[in-house]
Amino acid sequence: MIGFTRRQTVEAILDRRPMAPRAGGRAFAPANIALCKYWGKRDEELNLPRNGSLSVSLGDLGSEAELSAIDAPADAVELGGRPLPPAAPFAARVSGYLDLFRPSPSFRFRLRTRNTVPTAAGFASSASGFAALALALDDLFGWRLPPERLSVLARLGSGSACRSVFPGFVEWVAGEREDGLDSAARPLPETWPSLRVGLWTVSEDEKPVGSRAGMKATVETSPLYPAWPGTAARDLEAIRAAIRARDVEALGRAAEGNALAMHATMIAARPALCYWRPESVRAMDAVRAARADGVPVYFTMDAGPNLKLLFEGAAEADVTGRFPGLRVVRPFA
Numbered sequence: 001m002i003g004f005t006r007r008q009t010v011e012a013i014l015d016r017r018p019m020a021p022r023a024g025g026r027a028f029a030p031a032n033i034a035l036c037k038y039w040g041k042r043d044e045e046l047n048l049p050r051n052g053s054l055s056v057s058l059g060d061l062g063s064e065a066e067l068s069a070i071d072a073p074a075d076a077v078e079l080g081g082r083p084l085p086p087a088a089p090f091a092a093r094v095s096g097y098l099d100l101f102r103p104s105p106s107f108r109f110r111l112r113t114r115n116t117v118p119t120a121a122g123f124a125s126s127a128s129g130f131a132a133l134a135l136a137l138d139d140l141f142g143w144r145l146p147p148e149r150l151s152v153l154a155r156l157g158s159g160s161a162c163r164s165v166f167p168g169f170v171e172w173v174a175g176e177r178e179d180g181l182d183s184a185a186r187p188l189p190e191t192w193p194s195l196r197v198g199l200w201t202v203s204e205d206e207k208p209v210g211s212r213a214g215m216k217a218t219v220e221t222s223p224l225y226p227a228w229p230g231t232a233a234r235d236l237e238a239i240r241a242a243i244r245a246r247d248v249e250a251l252g253r254a255a256e257g258n259a260l261a262m263h264a265t266m267i268a269a270r271p272a273l274c275y276w277r278p279e280s281v282r283a284m285d286a287v288r289a290a291r292a293d294g295v296p297v298y299f300t301m302d303a304g305p306n307l308k309l310l311f312e313g314a315a316e317a318d319v320t321g322r323f324p325g326l327r328v329v330r331p332f333a
Helices: 006-014 089-101 125-141 147-157 159-165 211-221 225-245 248-267 278-292 313-322
Strands: 025-036 041-043 053-070 076-079 082-084 108-115 169-172 185-187 195-200 298-300 307-312 327-329
Touching (some): 006 147, 025 159, 053 327, 076 089, 089 125, 108 125, 125 159, 169 225, 211 248, 225 248, 248 307, 278 298, 307 313
Antiparallel strands (some): 025 053
């Protein structure tokens, strides 16, 4: 049975809106760090998740996108000021996404994008990149879509991009519909001004297995995966409650456990998929040692080798003293 396509989703959302581009469109979207992870799809075409997830956006760290129309045989894609050949993986993926929005088959885009977080290293650059691209398309064509609809469009490029449409705490509701129109992100009303996120870069190298391929292999081969959706649902409830209470210990323990559970499903895949490096394991041990010494700090990890530390402003001096070089983000500054 053939399910819904990305093009059908776009047509349903745009609902005959004009496709006449203006001179250009620009947008910024923040990277987001998942506190309760999304891992596994119920629909590969539409990037529909098997479980809900919840993230915190990283303020002014993320991606900028600038779009315009050009007269050329192919799209022109620049990443960080560097032109990419059409066959480059990133350029090909972007052009495949832009195919959904061309006013005519011969229409070509120029995209200039810049990331302020490392690309393809587990810092959610794909999420912020496709969210910025969806927002730039809205600006270019003047659609003025509601943010929840833009979240769905961003999801078609990269699942977790739906969360990067919003600042602050953001929940991605998994949804149940086959067309995916109920699978969108929504901002939570809570703020937490004293919350800090520390970015611990173990490696900026591009990871050898992308999240999309790693997710698919985990779902198909890991004997631990069937337990994951239920685990994630329980963690999501615990994280929501911790945010409401501004309880950093409850938040940290739930987020840390959720990240380790996700990585456990990957490690159990066949063949095993491990994004960690030896330095990642040493960093995790160092965080646990700091906690044992009375420093209230916790970690989470996405599909990559790098850690994100969770702590409050009152502990910032202790945390940065313990981990020099840590980049501290204030999501609610």
